[in-house]
Amino acid sequence: MKFVISSSELLSHLLAISRVISTKNTLPILDNFLFKLEGKDLEITASDLETTLTTGLSVENASESGSIALPARILTETLKEFAEQPLTFDINTETMAVVIISENGQFNIVGQKGIDYPKLPELKEEKKTALLMSPEVLLQGIAKTLFATADDELRPVMNGIFMEMFTDKINFVASDAHKLVRYTRTDAKAEAEASFILPKKPASLLKSILPKEENQVSIEFDDKNAFFTLSDFKLVCRLVEGNYPSYNSVIPKDNPHKLNIDRVELYNSLKRVSVFSNQASNLVKLQLTGNQLTVSAQDIDFSISANERLNCQYDGEDMEIGFKSVFLIEILANLSSQEVVVELSDPSRAGILLPVERDNDDEDVLMLLMPMMIGN
Amino acid sequence: MRDNKRQIIHFDLDSFFVSAERLQNSKLVAKPVLIGGTSDRGVVSSCSYEARRFGVHSAMPMKMARRLCPDAIIIRGDMELYSKYSNMVTDIIAEKAPLYEKASIDEHYIDISGMDHFFNSLKWTRELRSSIIKNTGLPVSFGLSVNKTVSKIATGEAKPNGELEVPPGLEKYFLSPLSISKIPMLGHKSYRLLRSLGLTNIHSLSMLPVEIMERLMGKNGIAIWKKANGIDNSPVIHYHERKSISTEKTFDKDSTDIKRLNEILVSMIEKVSFRLRKQQKLTSCITVKIRYSNFDTHSIQKRIPYTSFDHVLIETAKELFKKLYSRRMLIRLIGVRLSHLVQGVQQLDLFEDRPEMAKLYMSMDHIRKRYGKDAVKRAVGVRDMQSPSPHNGSKEKHDPGECFENRVLKGSIYH
Numbered sequence: 001m002k003f004v005i006s007s008s009e010l011l012s013h014l015l016a017i018s019r020v021i022s023t024k025n026t027l028p029i030l031d032n033f034l035f036k037l038e039g040k041d042l043e044i045t046a047s048d049l050e051t052t053l054t055t056g057l058s059v060e061n062a063s064e065s066g067s068i069a070l071p072a073r074i075l076t077e078t079l080k081e082f083a084e085q086p087l088t089f090d091i092n093t094e095t096m097a098v099v100i101i102s103e104n105g106q107f108n109i110v111g112q113k114g115i116d117y118p119k120l121p122e123l124k125e126e127k128k129t130a131l132l133m134s135p136e137v138l139l140q141g142i143a144k145t146l147f148a149t150a151d152d153e154l155r156p157v158m159n160g161i162f163m164e165m166f167t168d169k170i171n172f173v174a175s176d177a178h179k180l181v182r183y184t185r186t187d188a189k190a191e192a193e194a195s196f197i198l199p200k201k202p203a204s205l206l207k208s209i210l211p212k213e214e215n216q217v218s219i220e221f222d223d224k225n226a227f228f229t230l231s232d233f234k235l236v237c238r239l240v241e242g243n244y245p246s247y248n249s250v251i252p253k254d255n256p257h258k259l260n261i262d263r264v265e266l267y268n269s270l271k272r273v274s275v276f277s278n279q280a281s282n283l284v285k286l287q288l289t290g291n292q293l294t295v296s297a298q299d300i301d302f303s304i305s306a307n308e309r310l311n312c313q314y315d316g317e318d319m320e321i322g323f324k325s326v327f328l329i330e331i332l333a334n335l336s337s338q339e340v341v342v343e344l345s346d347p348s349r350a351g352i353l354l355p356v357e358r359d360n361d362d363e364d365v366l367m368l369l370m371p372m373m374i375g376n
Numbered sequence: 377m378r379d380n381k382r383q384i385i386h387f388d389l390d391s392f393f394v395s396a397e398r399l400q401n402s403k404l405v406a407k408p409v410l411i412g413g414t415s416d417r418g419v420v421s422s423c424s425y426e427a428r429r430f431g432v433h434s435a436m437p438m439k440m441a442r443r444l445c446p447d448a449i450i451i452r453g454d455m456e457l458y459s460k461y462s463n464m465v466t467d468i469i470a471e472k473a474p475l476y477e478k479a480s481i482d483e484h485y486i487d488i489s490g491m492d493h494f495f496n497s498l499k500w501t502r503e504l505r506s507s508i509i510k511n512t513g514l515p516v517s518f519g520l521s522v523n524k525t526v527s528k529i530a531t532g533e534a535k536p537n538g539e540l541e542v543p544p545g546l547e548k549y550f551l552s553p554l555s556i557s558k559i560p561m562l563g564h565k566s567y568r569l570l571r572s573l574g575l576t577n578i579h580s581l582s583m584l585p586v587e588i589m590e591r592l593m594g595k596n597g598i599a600i601w602k603k604a605n606g607i608d609n610s611p612v613i614h615y616h617e618r619k620s621i622s623t624e625k626t627f628d629k630d631s632t633d634i635k636r637l638n639e640i641l642v643s644m645i646e647k648v649s650f651r652l653r654k655q656q657k658l659t660s661c662i663t664v665k666i667r668y669s670n671f672d673t674h675s676i677q678k679r680i681p682y683t684s685f686d687h688v689l690i691e692t693a694k695e696l697f698k699k700l701y702s703r704r705m706l707i708r709l710i711g712v713r714l715s716h717l718v719q720g721v722q723q724l725d726l727f728e729d730r731p732e733m734a735k736l737y738m739s740m741d742h743i744r745k746r747y748g749k750d751a752v753k754r755a756v757g758v759r760d761m762q763s764p765s766p767h768n769g770s771k772e773k774h775d776p777g778e779c780f781e782n783r784v785l786k787g788s789i790y791h
Binding site: 281350371372 | 658719721722725727731734738
């Protein structure tokens with residue numbers, strides 16, 4: 001097996017997929033990239049068993065097809081130090097000895113048999129669903145919701161993005177039981193109702209490779225795995241098994257009190273005031289009276305406190321509600337509209353944050369935040 | 377050098393619980409009084425000096441105390457009342473002292489280092505003491521010296537109702553003749569060990585090379601040796617972060633009644649979690665402890681997500697208890713402890729915490745704050761309160777500074 005490849009092109013492909021490789025692998029072979037040569041097409045794969053990302057590129061002077069697993073760390077670290085130049089990979093498929101010949105020298109490494117590399121799962125035909133989605137929809141769906149996913153070993157279903165497909169829309173939902181985001185796109189649809197829970201890691205990988213994508217993304221999945229096929233990449237991941245909690249029932253329907261406020265102003269104010277909140281609880285209180293919002297925080301242990309008054313449009317009863325400042329700040333940072341509406345009902349019920357103007361006519365964003373129980 | 381300049385006062389209220397009871401009921405004055413669990417299995421938590429003359433001391437089983445002093449008046453104790461008086465004393469000290477530490481319900485340390493530039497330290501302390509006595513009516517003693525240990529020992533010597541100053545440089549002179557049992561935090565076992573070596577007074581202990589103490593008792597040995605030499609650099613810390621909240625209960629009669637034990641567990645959790653919420657804290661570790669009738673003590677703990685909700689803690693406690701209670705043996709004591717505390721209020725959970733429930737907790741806590749902590753509680757725990765006989769004699773022990781069983785239901789909201 002032999003081929004010639006541009007060092008920088010190889011590096012950029014390797015870096016794109018190397019994020020899959022986990023630092024704590026159960027199988028030693030997973031510390032390798034799998035190189036598979038067929039004619040002039042080289043396919044490189046990285047995997048952590050749960051998620052597998054494959055990229056393809058074409059090489060020069062290829063001879064002999066075959067596959068080999070090459071140590072990932074050595075490869076990326078040496079390639080980073082090369083100036084752009086052609087590299088010749090000369091692989092002895094018998095001994096697994098690899099010689100990389102550069103302009104000025106040669107590097108010898110030993111690979112492992114490609115056949116030992118874990119195989120990709122296959123989709124069950126009878127349970128398979130397939131659809132095409134525009135990369136922009138998928139990217140937005142992931143980008144808007146990823147921050148709200150949980151990190152909870154006890155509730156694994158919450159550690160991913162719930163993609164709920166209907167014949168007229170697609171919902172992306174994420175929640176860690178304190179905050180919830182529902183991002184709906186009506187310009188994307190499936191042929192039949194279906195859903196899956198995409199784990200965090202493949203979601204964030206997709207988030208990093210999608211911006212460059214120009215063609216429709218093909219998504220195929222069954223009850224266990226999902227395949228995302230892009231022009232240059234193919235991502236296969238194990239899905240989170242289990243039922244996503246019925247999130248619709250916990251979104252309060254009737255929120256009589258509405259607060260209209262400049263998003264950036266509120267965000268900046270929270271950033272300042274939250275410095276004074278207790279570091280463990282991060283509690284900030286929002287007090288609404290007439291058309292004035294008072295944001296306040298205090299840390300009794302250090303005798304520090306802060307409050308700021310903001311003008312707003314408020315339509316409802318006077319009330320005081322407490323939120324975890326980090327959550328509220330995160331939500332405001334993930335909304336893009338200039339002005340937001342905060343819908344409230346009472347201090348022990350969730351507050352809903354909605355953008356006033358939308359980026360796109362086909363989208364609908366709803367962010368929800370559970371309050372903290374502040375004593376009376 | 378710095379150490380020599382320090383001036384630390386230790387204030388200790390004399391037989392505090394008894395003094396507080398006497399303020400409520402003057403008939404108790406000049407009579408032997410015992411405070412503690414009233415049943416045979418209870419222990420004395422405080423006793424008057426009149427009772428001490430009969431050989432009674434605190435932490436003695438009530439049965440023995442009663443035998444030593446049959447005429448003593450036994451009182452069950454009212455923690456709320458004592459807290460109230462204790463806070464009155466703290467308020468007086470807080471008003472005048474630059475830096476104080478509330479070490480327990482009846483003890484305070486005050487750091488007045490540097491104040492001798494402006495006042496006579498002893499005179500200032502005397503004035504503070506008389507101000508406490510005048511305003512609260514509680515007898516109080518103090519020791520004034522260069523560090524916490526010496527001051528505390530000095531207070532012990534000054535009692536009852538006295539004062540003692542150990543001037544800088546004279547600590548060793550003061551400590552030397554005293555019995556080693558006067559060293560604070562020297563437990564019964566260590567005392568026995570040291571006595572068996574022929575060490576009777578602090579002088580002999582202080583003369584021992586520190587290495588021998590270390591070999592004898594490890595790190596603790598070094599600490600004791602330092603104390604015996606009048607060395608204590610620990611600062612007066614204004615605020616002590618509470619590390620845990622706990623409660624436990626010894627039964628009148630050892631029991632295997634699982635249902636009853638679970639009920640007690642529920643009411644204990646209710647109590648500790650209310651205390652947690654009152655202090656605006658959350659816990660992430662719960663421990664359940666049982667003691668079998670043969671005094672074998674076992675405990676088991678579990679880490680949980682931060683919470684202060686009864687229902688979460690009750691579930692976990694029951695689960696732990698089930699796991700822990702493996703031997704078919706009578707149980708003598710059951711306890712729960714919440715630790716790994718952080719300051720904060722509950723972040724509500726979208727899927728588990730219904731808004732109605734959050735409101736229920738808020739309303740219940742509101743009622744408890746207004747009408748006392750027993751004003752509203754889960755029905756399973758109520759039996760405990762209303763039938764006076766089999767259980768009201770049981771003893772409960774809390775962290776230092778809290779204490780005892782709450783008394784009979786004061787009045788329910790349904791009145």
